[in-house]
Amino acid sequence: MGIRVLSDKCVGCKVCVSACPFGAITVVERKAVIGDACTLCGSCVPSCKFQAIELTRSEKVNTDLASYQGVWVFAEQREGRLAEVVLELLGEGRKLADTLGQELVAVLLGHDVAGLAGELIAYGADRVFLAEHPDLRHFLEDSYTQVLTDLIREHKPNIVLIGATAAGRSLAPRVAARVRTGLTADCTGLAIDPATLNLQQTRPAFGGNLMATILCPNHRPQMATVRPKVFKALARDDARQGEVVRVDLAKAVFDLKARILEVIKLQEGPSVNLQEANIIVSGGRGLCDPKNFKLVEDLAAVLGGAVGASRAAVDAGWVSYPHQVGQTGKTVGPKVYFACGIHGAIQHLAGMQSSDIIIAINKNPEAPIFKVATFGLVGDALEILPALTEEFKKAIG
Amino acid sequence: MKIVVCVKQVPGTTEVKMNPETNTLIREGIPNVVNPFDLYAVEEALRLKERFGGTVTALCMGPPSAAEQLKEVISLGVDEAFLISNRAFAGADTLATAYTLSKAVEKVGDVDLVLCGKQAIDGDTAQVGPELAENLGWAHLTYVRKINDVTDGKLVAERMTDEGYERVELQLPALLTVVKEINEPRMPSLKGMMRAKKAEIPVWGPEDLGVEADRIGLNGSPTQVWKTFVPEHRVEGEIFTGEVSEQVKALVQRLIEKKIVSV
Numbered sequence: 001m002g003i004r005v006l007s008d009k010c011v012g013c014k015v016c017v018s019a020c021p022f023g024a025i026t027v028v029e030r031k032a033v034i035g036d037a038c039t040l041c042g043s044c045v046p047s048c049k050f051q052a053i054e055l056t057r058s059e060k061v062n063t064d065l066a067s068y069q070g071v072w073v074f075a076e077q078r079e080g081r082l083a084e085v086v087l088e089l090l091g092e093g094r095k096l097a098d099t100l101g102q103e104l105v106a107v108l109l110g111h112d113v114a115g116l117a118g119e120l121i122a123y124g125a126d127r128v129f130l131a132e133h134p135d136l137r138h139f140l141e142d143s144y145t146q147v148l149t150d151l152i153r154e155h156k157p158n159i160v161l162i163g164a165t166a167a168g169r170s171l172a173p174r175v176a177a178r179v180r181t182g183l184t185a186d187c188t189g190l191a192i193d194p195a196t197l198n199l200q201q202t203r204p205a206f207g208g209n210l211m212a213t214i215l216c217p218n219h220r221p222q223m224a225t226v227r228p229k230v231f232k233a234l235a236r237d238d239a240r241q242g243e244v245v246r247v248d249l250a251k252a253v254f255d256l257k258a259r260i261l262e263v264i265k266l267q268e269g270p271s272v273n274l275q276e277a278n279i280i281v282s283g284g285r286g287l288c289d290p291k292n293f294k295l296v297e298d299l300a301a302v303l304g305g306a307v308g309a310s311r312a313a314v315d316a317g318w319v320s321y322p323h324q325v326g327q328t329g330k331t332v333g334p335k336v337y338f339a340c341g342i343h344g345a346i347q348h349l350a351g352m353q354s355s356d357i358i359i360a361i362n363k364n365p366e367a368p369i370f371k372v373a374t375f376g377l378v379g380d381a382l383e384i385l386p387a388l389t390e391e392f393k394k395a396i397g
Numbered sequence: 398m399k400i401v402v403c404v405k406q407v408p409g410t411t412e413v414k415m416n417p418e419t420n421t422l423i424r425e426g427i428p429n430v431v432n433p434f435d436l437y438a439v440e441e442a443l444r445l446k447e448r449f450g451g452t453v454t455a456l457c458m459g460p461p462s463a464a465e466q467l468k469e470v471i472s473l474g475v476d477e478a479f480l481i482s483n484r485a486f487a488g489a490d491t492l493a494t495a496y497t498l499s500k501a502v503e504k505v506g507d508v509d510l511v512l513c514g515k516q517a518i519d520g521d522t523a524q525v526g527p528e529l530a531e532n533l534g535w536a537h538l539t540y541v542r543k544i545n546d547v548t549d550g551k552l553v554a555e556r557m558t559d560e561g562y563e564r565v566e567l568q569l570p571a572l573l574t575v576v577k578e579i580n581e582p583r584m585p586s587l588k589g590m591m592r593a594k595k596a597e598i599p600v601w602g603p604e605d606l607g608v609e610a611d612r613i614g615l616n617g618s619p620t621q622v623w624k625t626f627v628p629e630h631r632v633e634g635e636i637f638t639g640e641v642s643e644q645v646k647a648l649v650q651r652l653i654e655k656k657i658v659s660v
C-alpha cells in the first residue's frame with residue numbers, strides 16, 4: 001500500500017502539483033516528489049497524463065459483486081407520511097435502475113404504513129419491501145438498522161440510497177458499518193460509469209470549494225445519502241404497476257438499547273417552511289442591521305413566500321437557525337429565490353443553486369452571487385427592497 | 398463515569414479559499430484547530446464529569462501535528478489524551494476511521510460514554526460517530542442538544558429531529574454526537590494551559606491497538622476518490638443597473654412574462 005512516483009514516466013510537468021488539494025507535491029529536479037502532507041486521497045493519480053503516479057492498495061474484492069442487483073431507496077416516513085426526499089430519490093433511482101437494467105426497490109419500515117406502498121410505486125418503484133412491526137412505528141437506530149441490514153444481506157442490492165435527513169444521517173452510517181461497506185455523504189450528483197457500471201457519487205468537499213467524485217468499486221452495496229431538493233421527483237402515475245412484498249417480522253426480536261420517552265414537535269410558521277415554499281426571500285449581512293431584516297420579511301409576505309438567510313445573518317443573531325440556507329443549513333429549490341445582500345459564498349450557493357429563478361440584489365457588481373443569478377439588481381438593498389415590495393403590491397393588485 | 402471525547406484536527410477557517418490560477422486550496426497560513434463541533438463535545442464531557450465524577454479522555458486520529466489539538470483540549474480540563482498516528486492509518490475513510498477509533502476506545506477500557514461532534518467541518522460527513530458506535534456494538538444518538546440525566550447505567554438525552562426534538566433513554570455504554578446548542582464551551586484556564594504545556598501525548602500505532610491491517614488506512618477504506626474538480630457556476634443572467642425604480646419595474650415585468658407573478 002502507498003503512493004509513489006514512477007520516475008521513468010514522470011516528466012516534471014507539475015500538473016499533479018495543482019491537482020493535490022493538500023499541497024503535498026513538489027517538483028524537484030524535474031521529478032514529482034510526494035511529501036508528508038499527503039493523505040493518500042488519490043486526487044493526483046488521474047491528473048497525470050503519463051500514468052506516472054501509482055496508488056496501490058490491496059485490491060481485495062471482498063464480495064461477489066455481480067450477485068448484487070437492484071437500486072434501493074429507503075422510504076423514510078414519519079407518522080405515516082413519506083418524507084419529501086423519498087420521492088426525489090425514487091426519481092433519481094429510476095434513472096440509475098434503467099441505466100443498469102435493474103429494478104428499483106423502495107424499502108418501507110413502520111407500523112400501519114401499508115397504504116404508502118402504492119404511492120411509492122406511483123413515483124417509480126418496481127417493488128416495495130414492506131416491513132411492519134410495532135417496534136418500527138417510530139424511527140429508532142436499533143430496530144431500523146436491524147431490519148435494513150437483514151434485508152440487505154438477504155437480497156443483496158447493488159445500490160442503497162438514503163435521504164440525508166436527521167434520521168437518514170443517523171441510520172445510513174450505522175447500516176454501512178454493519179455490512180462493512182462504503183458510504184458517501186450528502187451527494188449532489190449520481191451517475192453510472194458506463195465502463196465499469198460503478199456508481200459515481202459526487203459531493204462537495206472542503207466547504208464546497210471542491211467537488212469530489214467518489215467510487216466504492218470493491219464493496220457492495222454502494223451506499224449514499226442525498227440531501228433533500230437535489231433531485232427531482234417523477235410525476236405521480238397511479239397507473240404504474242409494482243409488487244408489494246411483505247417482510248415477515250412475526251418472529252422478529254429487536255435488541256432495543258434505546259427507548260423514546262417523548263416526541264416534541266416544534267411548530268414552524270409558514271415563513272420557515274423553506275423546503276416547501278415556492279418563493280424564498282433571503283437576507284444576508286448586506287442588510288447591515290437586524291431591523292432591516294424587516295424589509296426581507298415584508299417582501300416575503302407580499303409574495304406569500306418564506307424567509308431565508310445566509311449563515312452570516314444567522315450568526316449575527318438577526319434571524320434564527322431554521323432560516324439558514326446553505327451547506328450547513330437547508331437545501332432549497334423554490335421557483336424563485338431572492339438573495340438580498342448575500343455575497344454568494346460557495347457554501348450558500350450549495351443550498352440554493354437548484355432554484356429555478358435566482359434574483360440577486362447586491363451593491364457590489366462583482367459579488368459572486370451574480371454568477372448564478374437569472375436576474376441581478378445592482379444597488380442598495382435597503383432602497384431596492386421597499387421599492388420592489390411596492391411594485392409587487394401594485395402588480396398583484 | 399469514564400468518558401471519551403473524539404476530536405479531529407481540521408484546517409482552522411470558515412472561508413477555505415481556492416487559488417484561482419492553480420485550482421488548489423490555499424493552505425498556507427491557515428493554522429489547524431480542533432474541529433469546532435468537537436469543542437462542544439469536550440465541554441459536555443467536562444460538565445458530566447463535574448456532575449457525576451469520573452475521567453475524560455480525548456482521542457484523535459491524525460498526523461503528528463494533531464498533538465497540538467490534544468494539548469488544547471487538555472488546557473480545557475481533559476484528564477488524558479492519546480494520539481492515534483502512523484502512516485498505516487493514512488487514507489482512511491469514515492469506515493476505517495471509525496474502526497480504528499473503536500479499537501482505541503477499547504484500549505482505553507471500561508468506557509461508559511463516547512462523545513463526538515456533530516460533524517467535522519472539513520468533510521462534513523457526520524458518519525464517524527454512528528459508525529464508531531456500530532463498531533463498538535453500542536447504542537448511539539445523533540444531534541444531541543441536551544443530556545438530561547445519567548442514572549443506573551442509563552442516560553436520558555434530547556436529540557434534534559427534522560420536526561423538533563425527542564427525549565430518548567439509552568443504555569450505557571453509548572455514543573452521542575452533539576450540536577452546538579448543547580452548551581457554551583469554556584476558555585482554557587491558566588492552570589490548564591500550564592498543564593497542557595508540560596503534557597506528553599502518547600502516540601498509538603497499529604500494534605498498540607491490535608488492529609486488523611486490512612481494516613485501517615487506505616486498504617480498509619471502501620470509498621475511493623476518483624476525481625476532484627472545481628464547481629462551475631456561471632449562468633447567462635440579466636443584470637439590471639441604473640435607477641432603482643427602473644430596475645424594479647424591469648424585474649417585475651420579467652416575472653410577469655415568466656408567469657411567476659400573475660396580474
Ligand SMILES: Cc1cc2nc3c(=O)[nH]c(=O)nc-3n(C[C@H](O)[C@H](O)[C@H](O)COP(=O)(O)OP(=O)(O)OC[C@H]3O[C@@H](n4cnc5c(N)ncnc54)[C@H](O)[C@@H]3O)c2cc1C
Nearest residue numbers: 284285286310311312326327328329341343347363381411
Ligand atoms: C463548512 C462551512 C459551512 C458553511 N455553511 C454555510 C451555510 O449553510 N449557509 C451560508 O449562507 N453560509 C455558510 N457558510 C459561510 C459562508 O462561507 C459565508 O461566510 C456566508 O454565506 C456569508 O454570508 P453573507 O453573504 O450574508 O455575508 P457577506 O459575505 O458579508 O456578504 C454581504 C454581501 O452584501 C453586499 N452588501 C453590503 N451592503 C449592501 C447593501 N446595502 N445593499 C446590497 N448589498 C449589500 C456585499 O456586497 C456582500 O456581497 C459556511 C462556511 C463554511 C466554512
Ligand SMILES: Nc1ncnc2c1ncn2[C@@H]1O[C@H](COP(=O)(O)O)[C@@H](O)[C@H]1O
Nearest residue numbers: 403404458513514516517522523524525
Ligand atoms: N480522525 C478523527 N479523530 C478523532 N475523532 C474523529 C476523527 N474523525 C472524526 N472524528 C469524530 O467524529 C465526528 C464526525 O466526523 P465526520 O464523520 O468526519 O464528520 C467528529 O466531530 C469527531 O468527533
